[in-house]
Amino acid sequence: MCDNPSPYNPYQQLDRYIDGLPYKKENLIAILHHAQQLFGYLPDKVQRHIAARLDIPSAKVYGVVSFYSFFTMKPRGKHVVNVCMGTACFVRGAEKLQQEIEKQLGIKTGQTTEDELFSLDSLRCIGACGLAPVMMVDGKVYGRLTHPEDIKQILDEYRESLAGDREPALKEGTPS
Amino acid sequence: MKLKTRDDLNNLKSQHQVLLQNRRSVQPVSVSEAQGKPRQVMVCGGTGCHASNSPQIVEELKAELQRRGLAEQINVLQTGCFGFCEKGPILEVHPDNVLYLEVSPKDVPELVEEHFVQGKPLERLLYQDPNTEERIASDLPFYHSQMRIALRNCSLISPEDILEYIAVDGYQALAKVLFAMTPESVIDVIKQSGLRGRGGGGFPTGLKWELTRNNEANNRYIICNADEGDPGAFMDRSILEGDPHSVLEAMLIAGHTISASHGFIYIRAEYPLAIHRLEIAIKQAKQYGLLGKNILGSDFCFDIEIKYGAGAFVCGEETALIHSIEGTRGEPSVKPPFPAQQGLWGKPTCVNNVETLANIPPIILKGGDWFAGIGTEKSKGTKVFALAGKVNNVGLVEVPMGTTLRQIIFDIGGGIKHHKTFKAAQTGGPSGGCIPTKFLDTPIDYESLIAIGSMMGSGGLIVMDESDCMVNIAKFYLEFTVDESCGRCTACRVGTKRLHEILTKITEGKGTLDDLDQLEKLGKTIKDSSLCGLGQSAPNPILSTIEYFRDEYLAHIVDKTCPAGVCKSLLRYDITDKCKGCTLCAQNCPAGCITGSPKEPHSIDQERCLKCGACLEKCRFDAIIHH
Incomplete structure (x- = not known):
């Protein structure tokens, strides 16, 4: 898990992380953890992006995001x-x-x-x-x-x- | 360096045994005798003490010792949990075995001056016996009835240094399994030990291994369940924080026994410190060749990967956990097939809890008979309890099975806080029940707890006193299960919600006697018809409180009062004749329902009172009472 906000485009960072994983779909939860660290929350757009990268329906990503209380779809305070x-x-x-x-x-x-x-x-x-x-x-x-x-x-x-x-x-x- | 043979491991052990030389000496020397000799200071680094600045204590100690030229002979280390969390941060000095409690970073200069320079213990930071007021430096009553097997290394070694673990016989059990035992004989030893799952289910561990091993497959998996979701339980976290290698070693042993080459640790994301220490432990084990290919020169290859939970209590259930590792919603599935038949990615999988695994290496080294000699007829060994709530000594305690609740709460726990009266002990978290005073002398094991309407669960033990409302506690747990029900089966999804609604009604003073019957009927139906353990046990807090504290329910329903004075809607605020007419309460009442002339006693309009308690807080004459 990374600690520091990055000056780079978070989508690029996320893609790099996904590319580095040996298995993709199986690591959906780890990817979502990472995405939440990068974006602060998991809006629709990010969920769709992940779905496209993993070639799975965005409904599946949404299903996982909404299931676990650790994930949030609303922006959080500082x-x-x-x-x-x-x-x-x-x-x-x-x-x-x-x-x-x-x-x-x-x-x-x-x-x-x-x-x-x-x-x-x-x-x-x-x-x-x-x-x-x-x-x-x-x-x-x-x-x-x-x-x-x-x-x-x-x-x-x-x-x-x-x-x-x-x-x-x-x-x-x-x-x- | 990579260890290539069993001899390499033994050599490393003998090289580093010196690390432990002065720790926990059987015959401790006095503080003055220890003067000038090498000493070790162990500072608790568990989550509780960590939150109370223990890392800063380590830094200050090192700096102060350096400043006084003592850094060479006195080594400062951070360890896992000492268990006595109530009195944290804790530190222990060896070989004089002096335990200091509630240490703050600003105590450090005085501590160094007194203990290490003057050679006498710093009295004011020693444990004080509440009865005799005597200061005790070591061998505290808190530890008297305890027996540490799963927690054996917590507070003894640094969890971030594999060499310390190796020095305390670490990975010796693995070596024995690899070179001197067959998988069948390992299963026999575990079976003989009588070890049962410590996560709550109590399934015999040896049998679980055997079932997984006996299923034909080209691949198998071992999973460590570290998804400790029971609110108020923190034993697994403490083991992972204090002795992560013992869990890795046990997973290696299990992996070799069931012929798996890959293991997963599924851990809550809420445990950053445990995750950090596990990551260090895995990295070090890889460096020393204790994870990876051809471990200790054998043909056994094994790797461990950490998987993070994301906040779902139901993922503690093994099938739900497996789905979560697979990257999907953590919903349980129907058993059979059991994970031992078809688990992770359809392969035979063995899921063991952290505490269960931590017991494995000593069982292998000391034998099944040794372990079976501890405990009761059907529950062997020890159990770690997270003792919390209204008890004087909150902490982590490990006792032989068969110890009574009274011994745990009163002897080890030091009794009830603020001299109040014991009302109930809750075991098993949201799946367990509330145990009343009459069962305080029941020896605790898996069977006896079920017989009195509770369960072992993972080991949370919450003590409640006279000021706790049992209806409100039942409501609290139901709120939890409603939140955490995954929604897959109707009985649990809808049923727990209905139960919660009825309880809310009762706590608001709107309950009827019919509601009480409904609670029992519905509770039993949910138990019978839910798919997984979450739903099957969710009504336990209600059913046990109705059975043992029926009078409290009746007080809420019939008399419309809350005997503990907790349920807000049933409270009544009144102004007594102590009132001096200062008008402070009237000025602060948000509902404007307090009237009266200055310097005359005031009164509260009960119809409009919000029961917020603002008047009670503001009153300087203790003239306002609530009942």
């Missing part, structure tokens, strides 16, 4: 906030955490802020149950989030990093 909704977090107040973030960002889970800075989602267990309730912003895990001020501080850090026009230290960046 930073993706994921609230862990695993059972351990749930019994330690994940719902409250989710409501608090929704309040602070002014969006519902599954939506993106108007300034396209944040998308909010939930996921099922990242295995940091000792730190419950937790959220993950891009690749980074934040735990023991029971105070609204702590959440605000974390979100503000990401806001500021944008204002200062520099990337925060992230593990997995979403190419813009």
